[in-house]
Amino acid sequence: MTTLRQFLNWRLIQRFLPVLFIASFSIAVFLGNLTPTVAQISESPRQQIRGVWLTNNDFDIMKYQAKVQDTMAQLRRLNFNTVYPVVWNDGYTKYPSAVAQQQGIPFFFKGAEGQDIIADIINQGRRQGLVTIPWFEFGFMVPLTSELASAHPTWLTQKQDGTQTSITAAGEVAWFNPFHPEVQKFITDLVVEIITKYNADGIQFDDHMSLPVDFGYDSYTIKLYTEETGNPPPPNPQAQAWVQWRADKITAFMLQLHQAVKQIKPNAIISVSPNYYDFAYKFQLQDWLNWVRLGIVDELVMQVYRNELEAFISQITRPEIIETQQYIPTGIGIMTGLRNRPVSLQQIQSQVRAAQQRGLGAVFFYYESLWDIAPEPVAQRQAGFLEIFANPALRDTSQITRRKPTFDTLSVPLYTKGSVSQASRGYFLEISVANGRPRRVLLDTGSAGLRVPPEFFGNAPVRKTGQVVKEVLSDGTILEGELVYTNFRIGFLATEEPVPVQVVTSRKCTAQKPNCSAKNSTGFSGIIGVNYFERTLPYNPLRKLPGNLSNGAIVTGNGGTNNNGSLTLGLTGKNRAGFKMISLKAQPAINGIPGNRWDSRLNAVCLTISGSAMKNSCNSRMVTDSRNTNGFVEFKSPNLAGKLKPGRLRPENTVKIVIPQVLDYSLVPGNRDGFNLWNIAISTQAEQPVFVNSGIGFFDRYDVLFDLINGQQGFRVRR
Numbered sequence: 001m002t003t004l005r006q007f008l009n010w011r012l013i014q015r016f017l018p019v020l021f022i023a024s025f026s027i028a029v030f031l032g033n034l035t036p037t038v039a040q041i042s043e044s045p046r047q048q049i050r051g052v053w054l055t056n057n058d059f060d061i062m063k064y065q066a067k068v069q070d071t072m073a074q075l076r077r078l079n080f081n082t083v084y085p086v087v088w089n090d091g092y093t094k095y096p097s098a099v100a101q102q103q104g105i106p107f108f109f110k111g112a113e114g115q116d117i118i119a120d121i122i123n124q125g126r127r128q129g130l131v132t133i134p135w136f137e138f139g140f141m142v143p144l145t146s147e148l149a150s151a152h153p154t155w156l157t158q159k160q161d162g163t164q165t166s167i168t169a170a171g172e173v174a175w176f177n178p179f180h181p182e183v184q185k186f187i188t189d190l191v192v193e194i195i196t197k198y199n200a201d202g203i204q205f206d207d208h209m210s211l212p213v214d215f216g217y218d219s220y221t222i223k224l225y226t227e228e229t230g231n232p233p234p235p236n237p238q239a240q241a242w243v244q245w246r247a248d249k250i251t252a253f254m255l256q257l258h259q260a261v262k263q264i265k266p267n268a269i270i271s272v273s274p275n276y277y278d279f280a281y282k283f284q285l286q287d288w289l290n291w292v293r294l295g296i297v298d299e300l301v302m303q304v305y306r307n308e309l310e311a312f313i314s315q316i317t318r319p320e321i322i323e324t325q326q327y328i329p330t331g332i333g334i335m336t337g338l339r340n341r342p343v344s345l346q347q348i349q350s351q352v353r354a355a356q357q358r359g360l361g362a363v364f365f366y367y368e369s370l371w372d373i374a375p376e377p378v379a380q381r382q383a384g385f386l387e388i389f390a391n392p393a394l395r396d397t398s399q400i401t402r403r404k405p406t407f408d409t410l411s412v413p414l415y416t417k418g419s420v421s422q423a424s425r426g427y428f429l430e431i432s433v434a435n436g437r438p439r440r441v442l443l444d445t446g447s448a449g450l451r452v453p454p455e456f457f458g459n460a461p462v463r464k465t466g467q468v469v470k471e472v473l474s475d476g477t478i479l480e481g482e483l484v485y486t487n488f489r490i491g492f493l494a495t496e497e498p499v500p501v502q503v504v505t506s507r508k509c510t511a512q513k514p515n516c517s518a519k520n521s522t523g524f525s526g527i528i529g530v531n532y533f534e535r536t537l538p539y540n541p542l543r544k545l546p547g548n549l550s551n552g553a554i555v556t557g558n559g560g561t562n563n564n565g566s567l568t569l570g571l572t573g574k575n576r577a578g579f580k581m582i583s584l585k586a587q588p589a590i591n592g593i594p595g596n597r598w599d600s601r602l603n604a605v606c607l608t609i610s611g612s613a614m615k616n617s618c619n620s621r622m623v624t625d626s627r628n629t630n631g632f633v634e635f636k637s638p639n640l641a642g643k644l645k646p647g648r649l650r651p652e653n654t655v656k657i658v659i660p661q662v663l664d665y666s667l668v669p670g671n672r673d674g675f676n677l678w679n680i681a682i683s684t685q686a687e688q689p690v691f692v693n694s695g696i697g698f699f700d701r702y703d704v705l706f707d708l709i710n711g712q713q714g715f716r717v718r719r
Helices: 004-015 065-077 098-102 117-127 147-151 181-198 219-229 240-264 277-284 288-294 309-316 319-324 345-357 378-388 696-700
Strands: 050-054 082-085 165-168 171-175 202-206 269-273 299-303 330-335 361-365 410-417 425-433 439-444 448-452 463-472 477-486 488-490 499-509 527-530 552-556 565-569 580-583 585-587 597-599 602-609 620-623 631-635 655-659 663-667 678-682 690-693 702-707 712-717
Touching: 065 117, 082 117, 098 181, 117 181, 181 202, 181 240, 202 240, 202 299, 219 240, 240 269, 240 277, 240 288, 277 288, 288 319, 299 361, 309 345, 330 345, 345 361, 345 378, 410 439, 425 448, 425 696, 439 448, 602 690, 696 702
Parallel strands: 050 082, 050 361, 202 269, 269 299, 299 330, 330 361, 439 527, 448 499, 620 690, 631 678
Antiparallel strands: 165 171, 410 425, 410 565, 425 439, 425 488, 448 527, 463 477, 477 499, 552 565, 552 702, 580 712, 585 597, 602 620, 602 655, 631 690, 655 663, 702 712
């Protein structure tokens, strides 16, 4: 949010921003299929935002209790319903803060009678039925010369040339590093303190809960980015992957803030007041549309400080606003004037009416310029606001509930390598367990459930069961460890409740397969099995994703390239198009498992291998297995294998797998970078006579779909 004394500088910059961008916008991580078609939405009067910011300048008058009382009463008479008093500005809190005092920050902002001004505003606002949402104005921004910045120089980030400041609407400021855990803890502690101390109706973050795109070249961030990606940050601060990585980190922190606030007060309003999306994402790393889609924002007020009505309307009709107002109360920040630059009542009224016609609320910057400093007389000015807010519109915060993500499908990347230190090949999904840092675990379409080593866990609560679970992988590796329950996240998407996880503390090989993966020196990457044939773990954690996202998944390989594949969560009519389906066999239910269980082993699979006289060729069973680099066929007896001997198939032994009217797959063994190697094994302990494991090479040719609801598996030829 712009502060009063430097607004003009920022206004000059903003005048030229629109010519830099086209009206399109993109989402960095989640590819939701929401397509808003409603041009105008009638907002319920009970939800319509009618607010005003109480800025640092307003505290000259708000320090008097009688003036606060008169102000709140007058706002109520004019049918306002929300006030946003600033609580964090210029490196100082506007209230007596134990968190700030622990950091050696002095407190200056007492009222004329020594009172807590914020407590007075909140109390008087409540008496008038006004929702009062403290405004965390400065976000990560801080004056370089402030006590806080001087005491914690390692908290600051910098540009590539070492510069620590930038010129903003608030003058020359430094920026706290949003990715530094100590910074995150300090900000979180302040926000939690505000909600707890005042039982506030919510908290508002504005365009400073962000980071200018040129920043992030401090030693801490360089090390973190290099560890997670294998490369140092690129010299171009606007490189797409570098922008997305930093924006995603800020989003992850906003998720943590959301959880911290909602844990204290579930109906607290998380309000965000950003710039328009294209600018916010590209230049401030503020992916606020993703925040809305993730369900962590309860109210949006987009700042649109424009003089010309046409320019104003072009901003409030942007696609991201039309989408957002379908889910949460949405308003527009409107300039009512500055001390040296008043705004006419006619301009204010025309902008408010334009917003109201489109189902949008209005929040004014700032209180003093509503009528105290204005070109019209006070009485005329107040009558003008009563015209645009003709009827009362009190808000009911008790109706605020936890929101779910608004998208019903999303796609997340599958990486071809695990962490930088791992040499294993396959498809890896980036997840977070128990609030731990993101880790890449091996995607396994041949199993169900999450199995990770202890070091993958963060500091979130873990419920232990004392039950030791054992899982035997197809290569003979035995995984052992305790079953626990904790939270789980894919990207920014969290399960709705704690899910079962095997904490793998032991790996060894079976006697029959002594050369399994447990023998190599590579650390265990973890495994997430994404089918619905649960046997050793209670259930696949994907079952607990919110809404439509839990109904199934699609795995798309990289087609033999160096690009990433993808995992699409949430089946829709659109993303199911082109798949040929085969029904799975239902399995007995297990207590506590949501939904049905389905045997992921496909029946009636026809198998032929050139140069062999193998038998039972159309009574094979198959698992599409992304975990195994190599495909293999396991025979229960040598007789079924014909002339084939255990070991690796040669190029002349072309493998052909057919499921009539569903798929027709063939390959020459060993013809691509190790992925198309095929092995033959004879195992009298095999569960079925002939068992085919497709191996990862199969995903070069087919997308694979798992349908939890209908018990089907689908295959689509790669385009």
